[in-house]
Each structure stands twice: as C-alpha cells, then as structure tokens.
Amino acid sequence: MNESPAGEREARHRRLREAMAAHSLDGLFLYAAGWRREYVRYVTGARLGASFALVFLPLSGDPVALVASEEDRRAVEETGWVTDVRPLRPLRLDLPRGLRRVGVAHLELMPEAILAQIEEALPGVELTSATSLVDAVQRVKSPWELEQVRRAARVCEAGWEAFVRALAPGVPEYAVVAAVEHELKRLGAEDNFMLIASGGREVMGMTPPGERRLQVGDLVRTELTPQVNGYWCQICRTAVLGEPDPAQRRSSELFLEALEAGLAAVRAGVTADEVARAENDVFRRHGYGEYCTSRYTRVRGHGHGLHPDETPSIVEGDRTVLEEGSVVIVHPNTYTPLAGYHVLGDPVVVTAGGFEPLLATERKLFQVAP
Amino acid sequence: MKRGLVVLEEWAPAELRTRIETLQGRLAEQGVEAAAIYGDVHRSGDITYLTNLCIYWNEGLLLVPARGEPTFVTRLSARVHPWMRATSIVTDLRSGPDLAGLVRERLGDPGPGSLGIVERSWWPAPLLRSLAAALPGWQLRDLGPLVRSARLRPSPRELGLLRESATIAGRAWRVGAVPGLGVTERAARVERAARERGVEDVLVRASDSWLEVTTEYRGYWAAVAGGLGARPDPAPLAAAEARLRPGVSRRDLERDGVSLLHHVDLETAGDHRPDEDRDAPLEEGVVVALSAGRPGERVTHTYLVTAGGPERLTETGEGA
Incomplete structure (x- = not known):
C-alpha cells in the first residue's frame, strides 16, 4: 500500500527530470533487478515482486512502466503514479522520436535479454549509465520519506529488543534470527537484511546464522535492517551473555567513542570522508588503526532509504558531501583483538547543524543474564 | 531474504x-x-x-x-x-x-x-x-x-531435502492459517515456524483470507498456498492433479488458470525459465508446484511426479 501525500510523485519525477536535464539526457530507463528494485519503487511508489521491471521516464510526457507479472501490474496501477503499464515480455516501447541520449539506472545489472531489445528499439541513441545520477537524486529524502524511515526506526528498536530477549545459553543462532523475524513481521516489516555473529575473540566478521549455540561469555553481534513501507533502517548493537570481561568492556568503550566521534562530525556540508576519518581517528589514537582497513572492515557507515546500502559509503576517500535531509548510518564496526568483531551503529537524518538521531536504543554493550 | x-x-x-x-x-x-x-x-x-x-x-x-x-x-x-x-x-x-x-x-x-x-x-x-x-x-x-x-530431476538425497522443505512449508502454513489473525501476525508466525525449522529463506504472502508460503531448505524450494477456512480444492487444480503424470507438459496442464513451476523455478516464480520449458514433457521423479486460481487467491501444492500419479508433498490439513 502506498500512503504518500499528493505531490510526492510530482516532486520525485521533477527532481529526476532536473537531473536528467543537467546531464543532457532526453530520457531515463530505471531498471529493477530482483534484489535492486529501489529506483522503480521511487518512480512508481509500488512494491513489486518479480525479477525484472523497467520504467521509462521521458524528459517531458508520461512515463511507461514495463512489468513481468500480473501482480506487479496491479501494484503499479494501484498507486497510480505511472498509468501506462505494459508487459515486459514482449517489450513494446513506442518511445518518443528524436531521442539522442538516454540514461539507464542500474544498467550494470540489466540482463542482455532486455538491453538488447532496448538497443534494437533505439538505433543510434546513446545509452549511458544513470545509476549514480539516480543515487544522487534519491539521497535527499522528502519529509514523507523521512517519516517512513522514522517508522522503520521504531521497528528496528523493537527488533533489537526481540534479539536481546531471544539470547540464552544453548539457543542456536538461527533461532535468534527466527525470533527477530517474528517480531519484525508482526510490526509490519516487508523484509529484513540481517547478519549475526556469536562467540569470542575469534569472531572476525558477520554472516548469516549457523547452528552454533550461544554460550555464557559470548558476544552476540547483529546488524538488523527492517524494511517498512519500502524504507530500510539499520541498527547495529552487541550484547554479552553474562558478565562482560575487561576486554569486552574496553572494546565497548572504544566503539562507543568511535561512534560518538563519527556522529559529532555529521552535519550538512561535510564529506563522507570526514565522518569516516573522525571514527577511524579514535581507533588510531588508541593504537588500533590497522583495524580500520579493508582487511578487517568494509565501511564506517552508509546511506539508507529504498535500498539498505545507499550511497554514500562512509569511508576515507569518499568526497561525497552529506546533504540536509539525507539518512546515513554511522557504524565503526570492525574486528579488534580486544574482543573480536564488534558492532555499534546508529542511523541519523542529516540536518544543517548536525543530525537527528533515529533510534532511542541505548548505545552500550547490552548484558543478558544467563 | x-x-x-x-x-x-x-x-x-x-x-x-x-x-x-x-x-x-x-x-x-x-x-x-x-x-x-x-x-x-x-x-x-x-x-x-x-x-x-x-x-x-x-x-x-x-x-x-x-x-x-x-x-x-x-x-x-x-x-x-x-x-x-x-x-x-x-x-x-x-x-x-x-x-x-x-x-x-x-x-x-x-x-x-x-x-x-x-x-x-x-x-x-x-x-x-x-x-x-x-x-x-x-x-x-x-x-x-x-x-x-x-x-530438474532430484537425486534421492535431494528428494529428501525437497520433502523436508515441503513439510516445513505445510507446517508453517498451518501455523499461519489460524482464523482471526491479522495479516502481519499471520506472516510473523509463518516466519518463525519456518526459520526455527532451519530454512534458509521463506517467502510469505498473506491477506485476511489467503496465505502463501514458499520455503528454501538447504537450497531446495517448496510452495503451498490456499484460502483460509474449510474450502475444497478448486476443480481446475483437482483436474490438473489428475493429469499430472510423466510425459505431460506444462502446455497440457496449464488451462483454466492452472500454472506449473518446477521446484528449481520457485526461487523466482518462473521468471527465468526457458521458453522451451512449456512443451517439455515432465520426467518421472521431478518435483513441481501446481497452482490454480487468481493471484491473491490461488491454491498451490508441491508434488512428486511418479508413474503411478502425483504424490502431494505439502499438507495443509483442512483449508487449502
């Protein structure tokens, strides 16, 4: 269901068209692969389920949606954001004449079977990737979008509480995930991206769950990321089963300091690099700088929205400027020899003077009595 | 996911x-x-x-x-x-x-x-x-x-995993098909029931009156769907089930709103299956899902195709 206010569709299409004009594009294809539907959802407002979908947005005139299933046709028609809905197979485009340069968002994922038909339908037209163009448009959220992210944040908090309730000696990792999934779905989540890791200092990263059963003394880490009404929001926290040992306490203090340093750097106008550097400087100051490298960690945060891992990546070297109204999670997650992999992260809305925190969950090492 | x-x-x-x-x-x-x-x-x-x-x-x-x-x-x-x-x-x-x-x-x-x-x-x-x-x-x-x-044709070991996937799907369906539940509570119960049994993935679609559960267990997919409450299987599904034998093709079976998916195509609901799949005769020993009805109402079961007729692998008890 799409409950967006009047004007949301027009605002999105207008922003995309402004970006198209700025990049000399006469038209824009937005492609949805089964695991990357965010661009098509942005322009249609519809929750789709098939493995492929495509929207053509001309610089002026009505957009066309091409869908692969009856369910997806209904979903697009229900929102009414795009009224010309056609089957994807066979592809009948009937595009406006005179197109010279057309962008393709998610060109990198478009199957040969679809791209070949587009190229055949557009002889002589230059096709170019518009993935980063659409990413940039989607980074800044409308007030309605931010409301959806806040809703997802409430579900995040509840998911973490369910995670903590499920922790007990002898419980296998996958049962913890089952308990969290129950709570997230009960609260209306469409989907969830979740990783987990339990154990001690030997834990080097996060993965899907295994059969390992929790033991007293374990750190149990998770990043869980429910999707509510299209919008994803992530929480990263770590719990200890029993009393934390001194190294676990020290690890918790280190990650809290790094998270708070990263958050203190967040405000509109700073770069992703500056936020990452603020986090990493804490590790460097304490002698753990080597654990901020790609050998031990991926990113120090990232964007959120209709995709759980939007741009920018919060990493040193990424000069993307954070804009007011964008949403990022700051998470200095990494391995250190103190207590193994540790996660702690909070999503925030970027504001002119700093940030709006999205979670009320305490930033601490949670303790669970065995 | x-x-x-x-x-x-x-x-x-x-x-x-x-x-x-x-x-x-x-x-x-x-x-x-x-x-x-x-x-x-x-x-x-x-x-x-x-x-x-x-x-x-x-x-x-x-x-x-x-x-x-x-x-x-x-x-x-x-x-x-x-x-x-x-x-x-x-x-x-x-x-x-x-x-x-x-x-x-x-x-x-x-x-x-x-x-x-x-x-x-x-x-x-x-x-x-x-x-x-x-x-x-x-x-x-x-x-x-x-x-x-x-x-397409599972080994004995694979068939065991398909049976387990179908058993989990059926059980999870029954857990979620309790009358009077809200849609989100229905989906939540299915998720928990399936994941506690060790599925890698479960896809749930639910409404006030209908439930579909698709499970992946050790890489093997099974599907079950149906309306809530004691309703008989729709006649087209029963007719297709009666025709489900080695040698028939999708084209033979897909009429009156019936559709067939090999177990290997459940992952993406058949979006990637080759065109020639429509006319290929089913072999003995394949596992398929048969569905009948419109989206949001359809009845689905997973079957092993044998020379003696189909063996239904998903059980929903009263209801679907």
Whole structure:
C-alpha cells in the first residue's frame, strides 16, 4: 500500500527530470533487478515482486512502466503514479522520436535479454549509465520519506529488543534470527537484511546464522535492517551473555567513542570522508588503526532509504558531501583483538547543524543474564 | 531474504563434487574450457546446487573449469571467505569489484579458448561485455540452462531435502492459517515456524483470507498456498492433479488458470525459465508446484511426479 501525500510523485519525477536535464539526457530507463528494485519503487511508489521491471521516464510526457507479472501490474496501477503499464515480455516501447541520449539506472545489472531489445528499439541513441545520477537524486529524502524511515526506526528498536530477549545459553543462532523475524513481521516489516555473529575473540566478521549455540561469555553481534513501507533502517548493537570481561568492556568503550566521534562530525556540508576519518581517528589514537582497513572492515557507515546500502559509503576517500535531509548510518564496526568483531551503529537524518538521531536504543554493550 | 540457517551437511561434499564432475564431463563434450554461472542474492540456485554457496548479498559468478577446482568470484569482501569455505565445497574464492578481471586472472593465459556462459540471456549485459574485453580472442558461448536441466530431476538425497522443505512449508502454513489473525501476525508466525525449522529463506504472502508460503531448505524450494477456512480444492487444480503424470507438459496442464513451476523455478516464480520449458514433457521423479486460481487467491501444492500419479508433498490439513 502506498500512503504518500499528493505531490510526492510530482516532486520525485521533477527532481529526476532536473537531473536528467543537467546531464543532457532526453530520457531515463530505471531498471529493477530482483534484489535492486529501489529506483522503480521511487518512480512508481509500488512494491513489486518479480525479477525484472523497467520504467521509462521521458524528459517531458508520461512515463511507461514495463512489468513481468500480473501482480506487479496491479501494484503499479494501484498507486497510480505511472498509468501506462505494459508487459515486459514482449517489450513494446513506442518511445518518443528524436531521442539522442538516454540514461539507464542500474544498467550494470540489466540482463542482455532486455538491453538488447532496448538497443534494437533505439538505433543510434546513446545509452549511458544513470545509476549514480539516480543515487544522487534519491539521497535527499522528502519529509514523507523521512517519516517512513522514522517508522522503520521504531521497528528496528523493537527488533533489537526481540534479539536481546531471544539470547540464552544453548539457543542456536538461527533461532535468534527466527525470533527477530517474528517480531519484525508482526510490526509490519516487508523484509529484513540481517547478519549475526556469536562467540569470542575469534569472531572476525558477520554472516548469516549457523547452528552454533550461544554460550555464557559470548558476544552476540547483529546488524538488523527492517524494511517498512519500502524504507530500510539499520541498527547495529552487541550484547554479552553474562558478565562482560575487561576486554569486552574496553572494546565497548572504544566503539562507543568511535561512534560518538563519527556522529559529532555529521552535519550538512561535510564529506563522507570526514565522518569516516573522525571514527577511524579514535581507533588510531588508541593504537588500533590497522583495524580500520579493508582487511578487517568494509565501511564506517552508509546511506539508507529504498535500498539498505545507499550511497554514500562512509569511508576515507569518499568526497561525497552529506546533504540536509539525507539518512546515513554511522557504524565503526570492525574486528579488534580486544574482543573480536564488534558492532555499534546508529542511523541519523542529516540536518544543517548536525543530525537527528533515529533510534532511542541505548548505545552500550547490552548484558543478558544467563 | 536469505538470512536463515546456512550449513554444509556432512554428506554434501561428496555429492556436490559428483555434480561438479558431471558438469565438467558436459563441458568436455561441448569443447569449452570452463563454464561461468552468474548468481545474486535474488537468484543463486544453480550455484548453490553445485557448491552449497549461499550468496546472501550482492552478486558473483562461479567458474567451473573442464578440469580442476571451481572458483567463485564475487563483489562480496574477502572477509567472508572463511565462512564461505566452511559452508561450501569451494576453496578458491576471489573478491573484487572487477569480476571479469578476476575471471581473467583465474583462467591465466592459456591462449584464446571458449568460455561457456550458462543462461547468457539473464547475465548483466555490461558484465558480459567486460568479460569479452578481458578475454580477447575468447569465444563466449551460450550454454543455455545447462545446470537447470541437471537440477530438474532430484537425486534421492535431494528428494529428501525437497520433502523436508515441503513439510516445513505445510507446517508453517498451518501455523499461519489460524482464523482471526491479522495479516502481519499471520506472516510473523509463518516466519518463525519456518526459520526455527532451519530454512534458509521463506517467502510469505498473506491477506485476511489467503496465505502463501514458499520455503528454501538447504537450497531446495517448496510452495503451498490456499484460502483460509474449510474450502475444497478448486476443480481446475483437482483436474490438473489428475493429469499430472510423466510425459505431460506444462502446455497440457496449464488451462483454466492452472500454472506449473518446477521446484528449481520457485526461487523466482518462473521468471527465468526457458521458453522451451512449456512443451517439455515432465520426467518421472521431478518435483513441481501446481497452482490454480487468481493471484491473491490461488491454491498451490508441491508434488512428486511418479508413474503411478502425483504424490502431494505439502499438507495443509483442512483449508487449502
């Protein structure tokens, strides 16, 4: 269901068209692969389920949606954001004449079977990737979008509480995930991206769950990321089963300091690099700088929205400027020899003077009595 | 999304190696140096079938040389390699943003040859183009649904996993089909019931009056759906079930709103199945899902096709 206010569709299409004009594009294809539907959802407002979908947005005139299933046709028609809905197979485009340069968002994922038909339908037209163009448009959220992210944040908090309730000696990792999934779905989540890791200092990263059963003394880490009404929001926290040992306490203090340093750097106008550097400087100051490298960690945060891992990546070297109204999670997650992999992260809305925190969950090492 | 239990069963490595060897035999017959199979978090059944790898996020491709060990190249970080080695039979794992470059590095410099591309139509076109650029002089030959074809008829071990997947789907359906539940509570109960039984993935669609559950257990998919309350199976489904025998084709069965999906196509609801699948006669021993009715109301069950008739693998009790 799409409950967006009047004007949301027009605002999105207008922003995309402004970006198209700025990049000399006469038209824009937005492609949805089964695991990357965010661009098509942005322009249609519809929750789709098939493995492929495509929207053509001309610089002026009505957009066309091409869908692969009856369910997806209904979903697009229900929102009414795009009224010309056609089957994807066979592809009948009937595009406006005179197109010279057309962008393709998610060109990198478009199957040969679809791209070949587009190229055949557009002889002589230059096709170019518009993935980063659409990413940039989607980074800044409308007030309605931010409301959806806040809703997802409430579900995040509840998911973490369910995670903590499920922790007990002898419980296998996958049962913890089952308990969290129950709570997230009960609260209306469409989907969830979740990783987990339990154990001690030997834990080097996060993965899907295994059969390992929790033991007293374990750190149990998770990043869980429910999707509510299209919008994803992530929480990263770590719990200890029993009393934390001194190294676990020290690890918790280190990650809290790094998270708070990263958050203190967040405000509109700073770069992703500056936020990452603020986090990493804490590790460097304490002698753990080597654990901020790609050998031990991926990113120090990232964007959120209709995709759980939007741009920018919060990493040193990424000069993307954070804009007011964008949403990022700051998470200095990494391995250190103190207590193994540790996660702690909070999503925030970027504001002119700093940030709006999205979670009320305490930033601490949670303790669970065995 | 794939966030349930991922394990490599004790018996699996021997059978998986046999599958790789069988594929390698086909590659030698076809005169290709290696086969490349693309997968992502949405669709990775062929790669899971050959290796037990779970692509829980992002994308990658499996390179199976006509002789030697397979290699998985992925955009996932190298930090997940230890977990992938622990849960699959692949030991050669390579990570980086340039998948084509990783393939070139793996193939070394044996001179121009022929690289088989499994289901070329569904590969991202830019990836194919970068492969062609990375392997000058090489022929990229479409092998079609070579792996899918091998998966259609399950081995006895696979049939056991399909039965378990169907049992879990049926049980989860019954847990969620309790009258009076709200839609979200219904979906929540299904998720918990299925994931506690160790599924890797479960897809749930629910309304006030209907429920569909599709489970993936150890890489094997089963589906069940139906209306809530005591309703008989719709006549078209019963009629199709009566005709479900070795030798019939989808075209024979798909009438009056009935649709058929092989178990290997449940992952993506048939979006990737080849056109020729419509006329291919069903073999004895295949596992399929039959559905009847309109979207949001349909009744679905999973069956083993035998010479004596279909064996229904999903049980819902009263209701569907």
